[in-house]
Amino acid sequence: MAPIYLDYAATTPCDPAVIARMSAFLGEEGAFANPSSAHGPGQVAAQAVARARAQVAALINAEPEGLVWTSGATEANNLALLGALRLARARGRGGQVVTGATEHPSVLAACAQLEREGVKVTRLFPDAGGVIAPEAVAAALRDDTALVSLMHVNNETGAVQDVAAMTALAHAAGALMHVDAVQAAGRLPIDVTDWGVDLLSLSAHKLYGPKGVGVLYRRARPLLRLAPLVHGGGQEQGLRSGTLATHQIVGMGEACALAAARLPEEAARLYALKTRLREGLLALGAVQLNGPEQGAPHILNLAFGCVHGEALAEDIGAQLAVSAGSACSAVSGKPSPVLRAMGVPDALAHASLRFSLGRGSTERDVDAAVEIVSRAVHRLRACSPLWRDFQAGASLRALYAGDRDHGLV
Template sequence: MTKTVYLDYAATTPVDPRVAEVMSRYLTLDGIFANPASRSHMLGWQAEQAVEGARRQVADLIGADPREIVWTSGATEADNLALIGFMRANRARGRHLVTSTVEHKAVVDTAHALEAEGFEVTWLAPGSDGRIAPEQLQDAMRPDTVLVSLMAVNNELGCIHDLGAMAGIAHAGGAVFHVDAAQAVGRIPLDVERLGIDLMSLSGHKVYGPKGIGALYVKRSPDIRLEALIHGGGHERGMRSGTLATHQIVGMGEAFALAAAEGEADQARITGLRDRLLDGLAGCRGVHRNTDISVSVPNILNLAFEGIDGESLLMALRDIALSTGSACNSASVEPSYVLKAIGVPRPLALASLRFSFGRFTTEADIDQTLHALTHALEGLRRQAI
């Protein structure tokens, strides 16, 4: 039986076995299973100690104080808390938010929800490389701008924003700067102090940790106030109530510690794997790069295959786990809104696939992918004649 090659790491990563082993200690009766908010007995104190240890591991990777880490159910909730929580809490200061059209849906849909509440949103359009230029943000700033939200690394293209420049512009205009860093952890250096980031959304399952856990970095400053979205119990300094999932939290902490230790080496190896794929496709006609690799992380590569239907190609590659950027809406298939935003023609956008590599991708995986891909392209093009 042919092994399925997993090249969809940007969607989710497998939990690192070392992370899973740590998590297993916090689930059953013979482990540390108690509620970390139970301060009347030793078991609760031990659980709380584990949670705080993980909080420090996450903080250490991003150059933060552990007290600035607020646990959430994932980056989506963190994005919601950052945008809705901040805009509602600061509506007296201003009602204007700046973001971009190529953010993750967790930001895009949240910004639309804020528009429905009466807030104003300026939507910045990217260049052909998927990035927002600093001067675009400068032009969008207004006296009533209170929040700027831009992602660190785009989840479909892999392009990296100049976070330091964006933060400087936001602060000069009196606004707070939020970053969705779900795709960035372990892939680019993230130092919130150096970069000037005020709020940052983090995910566990994008960095070999478990699903269902994330965090929001909230800078300790009198200017950063959030209105809670979830009430009951006053957990997480009143910003996010709910019993903390100790096993998931320690898993995310361990994953971040491993990213701190191994992220740079991971990315160097993954660069070689991406280049191996590109070199193997060099002789194939009609292959277009949607990703500008000069300004992107190496683990995400978006390619378009001219004259090929992306969904048909995906089905032909049944032993390769990939994703298209397309969204199925009722009976029609629409191209990725990110590819549309950077000007990829509709036929090419519909013929695009995202390849994303990770810690457990091997050279043999790339070679199997190249073999399957070249055969699929030949077969589909023969059928089209």
């Protein structure tokens, strides 16, 4: 029997409608031509690319001409940060970037590269719920701040940042605003026009589209210029050279159209499932919520006290597909940098699981997940001295006080 899949924040399956749309652009009988070609078949492909661009733009209320196709959100994030700062520095500006300590690894790595190039990077730490206060952004801004880069929804905890407020602060200081909106797309409304953001990253495979394609939105009016990372034939207004992958692009367009149509109902359904899952697992006792009470509708991160994290993951792994931290950084084997930045002690971070719900998730899946995790936790706690101490009245704060305690409740 296949494991119950509760790792939709890591990736999602392609929607059948997406697969059907992509298939029409692959074979000999399909519209497989190069969309940059001037002949008839090429223009058919070009029209399909334009339609997909409009579909993605509609999901985020953007001008279609502001979208740049990329290989995914990692490339989009790199193009946003490196492209904006390198151009600014070529013009004698761009001394500082402000970002969060809980950002996606692609943002943090791009910021580290900018540091090597001489840019000052200020990393802001969140509160215990994973939220960065707008006041912290305001305090970090300087006269030479070129860019603020903060994600809308955290990929590990589901914490939601106040993008509109932070954008206003950035603009008041003369800085650009970049938002990684990968985990928000299809789960929460995104409105680049209302927010006023200058740059925003999306990934297709996080919203039931194909892997290998994403988008960077850049403000179209007035046009925001960036330094390209890839040079060649000048596609995508010179920002991202290379033959466009029509089949992947139309797949992302179809996925975004479906996400927009289903968003309100699906978000409400996921919130209900998340609440059911949270309440079921918190009933175990000695379980800490890593993140806000509400947050994004699909992500739940919990620390299971008084158990060994690796043993817990091994115990449930054959029955339940969940993540210990983020799939994008899990290979390191180290405690989650996101949870550490929130003040979670290392031992609890190691014993934390991220559950992420999606279109295929049902109440039956959630109830089964509660049962699977509960059985594993009970087995592991049966031989745990920490559990005996907890039952005798010790708090999680006291039990983990010697392990980087930064405000456990």
